[in-house]
Amino acid sequence: MNTGRGIGQDSLSIPEKLRLISWPLLLLVTLTACVGFASLYSAAGGHMAPWASKQAVRFIFGLCGLVAVALIDIRFWMKMSYPLYALGILLLVYVDIRGHIGMGAQRWISLGFLELQPSEVVKITTVMALARCFHAATPEDVKNPVFLLWPLFLVALPAGLVAIQPDLGTALTIAIVAGGIFFLAGVPYWMFGTVIALGLAALPVLWHFMHGYQKKRILVFMHPELDPLGAGYHIMQSKIALGSGGVFGKGFLHGSQSHLDFLPEKQTDFIFTLFAEEWGLVGGLTLMGLFMSIIAYGYFIALNCQSQYARLLGLGVIVNFFVYIFINIGMVMGLLPVVGVPLPLVSYGGTAMLSVLFGFGLLMSAHVHRDVKFTRRGLDPA
Amino acid sequence: MNRDMDRQKEFSRRAMMLGGGKVLLFGTLALRLGWLEIAEHGKYQMLSNENSIGIRLLPARRGVIMDRFGAPLAVNKPDFRAVIVPEQADNVAATIARFSRLIPLSDEEIADILADVRRHRRFAPVLVKENLSWEDMAKVEVNLPDLSGVSVEQGEMRSYPLGRDAAHVIGYVGRVSKAEMTNDPAMTLPGFRIGKTGIEKQYDKILRGTVGEVQDEVNVVGREIRELKRTEGTPGKRLTLTLDSDLQMQSHGFLTKHRSAAVVVMDVHNGDVYALASHPSYDPNVFSAGIPADLWESLLSDPASPLTDKATAGQYPPGSTFKIVTALAGLESGKITAATHINCPGYYKLGRSVFHCWKHAGHGNIDVVAAIRESCDVFFYETAQRTGIDAIAKMARRMGLGQRLDFDLPDVASGLIPTKAWKERRTGRPWEKGETLIAGIGQGYVLATPLQLATMASRVANGGYAVFPTLLRAIGETEKTPPPPARIGLDPAHIALVRKGMEEVVNDPRGTAYDVRITTPPYSMAGKTGTAQVRRTTAKMRAEHISVFKLPWKFRDHALFVGYGPVHKPAYAAAAIVEHGIEGDYSAAPIVRDVLLAAMKRDPRLIRTVDEAEHDSDKKEKGGT
Numbered sequence A: 001m002n003t004g005r006g007i008g009q010d011s012l013s014i015p016e017k018l019r020l021i022s023w024p025l026l027l028l029v030t031l032t033a034c035v036g037f038a039s040l041y042s043a044a045g046g047h048m049a050p051w052a053s054k055q056a057v058r059f060i061f062g063l064c065g066l067v068a069v070a071l072i073d074i075r076f077w078m079k080m081s082y083p084l085y086a087l088g089i090l091l092l093v094y095v096d097i098r099g100h101i102g103m104g105a106q107r108w109i110s111l112g113f114l115e116l117q118p119s120e121v122v123k124i125t126t127v128m129a130l131a132r133c134f135h136a137a138t139p140e141d142v143k144n145p146v147f148l149l150w151p152l153f154l155v156a157l158p159a160g161l162v163a164i165q166p167d168l169g170t171a172l173t174i175a176i177v178a179g180g181i182f183f184l185a186g187v188p189y190w191m192f193g194t195v196i197a198l199g200l201a202a203l204p205v206l207w208h209f210m211h212g213y214q215k216k217r218i219l220v221f222m223h224p225e226l227d228p229l230g231a232g233y234h235i236m237q238s239k240i241a242l243g244s245g246g247v248f249g250k251g252f253l254h255g256s257q258s259h260l261d262f263l264p265e266k267q268t269d270f271i272f273t274l275f276a277e278e279w280g281l282v283g284g285l286t287l288m289g290l291f292m293s294i295i296a297y298g299y300f301i302a303l304n305c306q307s308q309y310a311r312l313l314g315l316g317v318i319v320n321f322f323v324y325i326f327i328n329i330g331m332v333m334g335l336l337p338v339v340g341v342p343l344p345l346v347s348y349g350g351t352a353m354l355s356v357l358f359g360f361g362l363l364m365s366a367h368v369h370r371d372v373k374f375t376r377r378g379l380d381p382a
Numbered sequence B: 001m002n003r004d005m006d007r008q009k010e011f012s013r014r015a016m017m018l019g020g021g022k023v024l025l026f027g028t029l030a031l032r033l034g035w036l037e038i039a040e041h042g043k044y045q046m047l048s049n050e051n052s053i054g055i056r057l058l059p060a061r062r063g064v065i066m067d068r069f070g071a072p073l074a075v076n077k078p079d080f081r082a083v084i085v086p087e088q089a090d091n092v093a094a095t096i097a098r099f100s101r102l103i104p105l106s107d108e109e110i111a112d113i114l115a116d117v118r119r120h121r122r123f124a125p126v127l128v129k130e131n132l133s134w135e136d137m138a139k140v141e142v143n144l145p146d147l148s149g150v151s152v153e154q155g156e157m158r159s160y161p162l163g164r165d166a167a168h169v170i171g172y173v174g175r176v177s178k179a180e181m182t183n184d185p186a187m188t189l190p191g192f193r194i195g196k197t198g199i200e201k202q203y204d205k206i207l208r209g210t211v212g213e214v215q216d217e218v219n220v221v222g223r224e225i226r227e228l229k230r231t232e233g234t235p236g237k238r239l240t241l242t243l244d245s246d247l248q249m250q251s252h253g254f255l256t257k258h259r260s261a262a263v264v265v266m267d268v269h270n271g272d273v274y275a276l277a278s279h280p281s282y283d284p285n286v287f288s289a290g291i292p293a294d295l296w297e298s299l300l301s302d303p304a305s306p307l308t309d310k311a312t313a314g315q316y317p318p319g320s321t322f323k324i325v326t327a328l329a330g331l332e333s334g335k336i337t338a339a340t341h342i343n344c345p346g347y348y349k350l351g352r353s354v355f356h357c358w359k360h361a362g363h364g365n366i367d368v369v370a371a372i373r374e375s376c377d378v379f380f381y382e383t384a385q386r387t388g389i390d391a392i393a394k395m396a397r398r399m400g401l402g403q404r405l406d407f408d409l410p411d412v413a414s415g416l417i418p419t420k421a422w423k424e425r426r427t428g429r430p431w432e433k434g435e436t437l438i439a440g441i442g443q444g445y446v447l448a449t450p451l452q453l454a455t456m457a458s459r460v461a462n463g464g465y466a467v468f469p470t471l472l473r474a475i476g477e478t479e480k481t482p483p484p485p486a487r488i489g490l491d492p493a494h495i496a497l498v499r500k501g502m503e504e505v506v507n508d509p510r511g512t513a514y515d516v517r518i519t520t521p522p523y524s525m526a527g528k529t530g531t532a533q534v535r536r537t538t539a540k541m542r543a544e545h546i547s548v549f550k551l552p553w554k555f556r557d558h559a560l561f562v563g564y565g566p567v568h569k570p571a572y573a574a575a576a577i578v579e580h581g582i583e584g585d586y587s588a589a590p591i592v593r594d595v596l597l598a599a600m601k602r603d604p605r606l607i608r609t610v611d612e613a614e615h616d617s618d619k620k621e622k623g624g625t
Helices: A014-020 A023-043 A052-071 A074-100 A118-135 A145-163 A168-184 A189-209 A212-222 A231-245 A271-303 A308-332 A350-368 B002-039 B041-052 B092-102 B107-119 B134-142 B163-170 B198-202 B204-208 B245-255 B284-289 B293-301 B319-333 B368-374 B377-387 B389-398 B420-427 B433-440 B450-461 B492-507 B539-544 B588-602 B604-624
Strands: B053-058 B072-084 B126-129 B150-159 B173-175 B193-195 B212-218 B224-231 B239-241 B261-267 B273-279 B342-344 B347-350 B353-356 B364-366 B472-475 B526-532 B558-565 B572-578
Touching: A014 A052, A014 A350, A023 A052, A023 A271, A023 A350, A052 A350, A074 A118, A074 A145, A074 A308, A074 A350, A118 A145, A118 A168, A118 A308, A118 A350, A145 A168, A168 A189, A168 A308, A168 B002, A231 A271, A231 A308, A231 B002, A231 B041, A271 A308, A271 A350, A271 B002, A308 A350, A308 B002, B002 B041, B041 B053, B072 B092, B072 B163, B092 B107, B092 B126, B092 B134, B107 B126, B134 B150, B150 B284, B163 B198, B163 B245, B163 B273, B163 B284, B173 B284, B193 B198, B193 B204, B198 B204, B245 B261, B245 B273, B245 B588, B261 B450, B261 B588, B273 B588, B319 B368, B319 B377, B319 B389, B319 B433, B319 B450, B319 B492, B319 B526, B319 B558, B342 B377, B347 B377, B347 B433, B353 B377, B353 B433, B364 B368, B368 B377, B368 B492, B377 B389, B377 B433, B389 B433, B450 B492, B450 B526, B450 B558, B450 B572, B492 B526, B492 B558, B526 B588, B558 B588, B572 B588
Parallel strands: none
Antiparallel strands: B053 B212, B072 B126, B072 B150, B173 B193, B212 B224, B239 B472, B261 B273, B261 B572, B342 B364, B347 B353, B526 B558, B558 B572
């Protein structure tokens, strides 16, 4: 296990670290982002403004950030896991309280160049905190329900704060991603079985406590014809756009559904629809192929990490990435209810882009520092 | 260390399971995408086009209707209308309320406008008020600043120069009712009108033309982005009728002194209908603008039924005019001949029943010509008795009765000619001999329309050709060329006998219509009177000699007359009915005389004969002196 580079990897120089960065992964990420730029260009009717240019600038910044994050030692990130998690929670509390005291239900904090959405931030910081928590756990710990109370609390806090914004969709995705990390950390299968069974049993109760519009969304998802001009309308129009695209699509800049404004939110949640309308099945499958490649790459990286923290963090980032892709594409194709979830790397949106790239930075850092070993408690080599 | 190895192994195993799950889920997405974009592509392609292609209609001009000389019967005249574009109005209801203060709108109209506004897209103009006078238009124009969204547009309104004189022939147009809805896109045009009766209804499809269509790419709110395709419509075709509008006006004029009457004049050789009028009438110009409810109610409840075209849809017992058929049936079957004389004592006994002749004193021993001339009932009782109902019915059909004539109007009645089989089928009881007698003089079950009676008269006048009445002369530039009428197959000698009788009805002092003869040579006519009993004459009335004039109007008999002229070279035939007009010669005969005389005077072919006649008489006078 202890190869020559094992301990003392901190001594790696910057050029060496740069060499260790997985450039093919960056290329795949950049290609995916370019699909986004093209789609945003089309969404604006063949103009860089207002979306494509901004998004490109953000991406370049984010890419630099990614590399910077990657160059920082993974042990530093482990040390920062809880503080960053706490920062994310504070931001969430801030917007929740601000919304509560009557400044409107804004879910973001304006930073001038960016509208920071704390819910996007906590997606990543929660993954970090969970990885940190499970890194320190023994295999016995993860089988101990009492021990699991702490990571459960780590999930429940941000998920709950997001849910009261109210953004049930994002809260649910945070929970699902966390479930993935629990699974990877070795939590016994029977516990998952129990939770799922309890969850199903609790559905009627949950239904009872849901908001009217949330109930409606679910009803409309199951029967879109109930509301052809309301919530079901968006999904119907999205399906029309996808279906009318056919195998080769209507051609770049020729998506009639998108350009004539039949498609709602075409630059954000429904950007996959816009892309697949113009590029058809071929384009849609290509984009999904890019996503799959990135995910496969993430697996490759995570499985090759020597520390549990790096492995959990890396795959946590990937699971988060996957869950967003799946929910978004599933939603626009009418497989899942309408939840406001963006398509990572492609949808217009600053915080989402930066948080995804930050996540990939962490993944890359895990890759660069893959052979770094540390104790269960922290930073010292075993 | 081992523990960490175990942990890594466990992690790898679980990562692989999770990865497998992701592959499955991605596979689901890919399959779903494939399903939408391949299997359901056609369906969604269509929906996408429906979404993004907006269709705007270009109205087609309605074809005009002309008379035989090119005089207008139905035309389109420019009409100014106020429309409102909801998108441009601050508050549609308030604007309409302000408009209503300038030009009063009924609550009903306002409700209709607001309903239209809700139905149409916000940028589509909705009709507020049509047919604005110059004064109203000026009022609107001046107040436009206060009427946001309102504008004045020019449209077209149907106009009928002959008004009520030709209402039953030309008909009128009106708003499309639910029952009239078809898939013609024109139906959806605001203010679109469809033919409701008459020629307007019968040839509505030809007059309507086809609407043009502009396909626009529209965005989600329906605003046009660019034009994709334009198909020009075709205007409706012009119709030329056989009608002579001057004669039509005169004919209607002759009816107006009666409470309820109808007349038809036609060419005996080719069936061209020169005039067809029914009285009372209505003003189709009011109808095409939209019928006020109270007017409609009063027209519907009028016992003289102004909305019905009595010339084609009115069915009456033909009375003595039917004796023409009975005579021909008897002659053709050989049951009577020119030499047959029948004694009329004023009544006819059949078993225990007694049938009366209108002339109580009787006509004595008379032949067929005299029987027609004096309209002897007994002669035709005997003839009918000898001939039998089925042979009479067969002859009636050959003369154009008892069938729905293939005529150019929508509302054409078939009349009724009974047969033994008909009665058994209808009532389940056998035909009675007495019924043959009654039918022989055009009473009982027998029913005919004035149009059928004019057809019958034409077929006698033209020497036995199966001519059919027609109103349509040309569609656009294409003349209608009906095949020359076929021979009915009657012995010319028999027709000559009937014509001799009809000539004497009018021109012999013993004839039943001698008083209404044409006294201006060389014009002349022949005819046959008829009275249709509305109520059976009771023994009491006969005994007390109650005058029909003392009966209430609705119980009085109908008066009928059929005729043709000139006598020797017939050109026109006519039939008239005066409802509850008592006796043919009192009311119906003068109408036919006046109409035939007017028709003959207008006929250039006959004017030449007049000249010749005058020339001839000049020579005679010279010869005499």
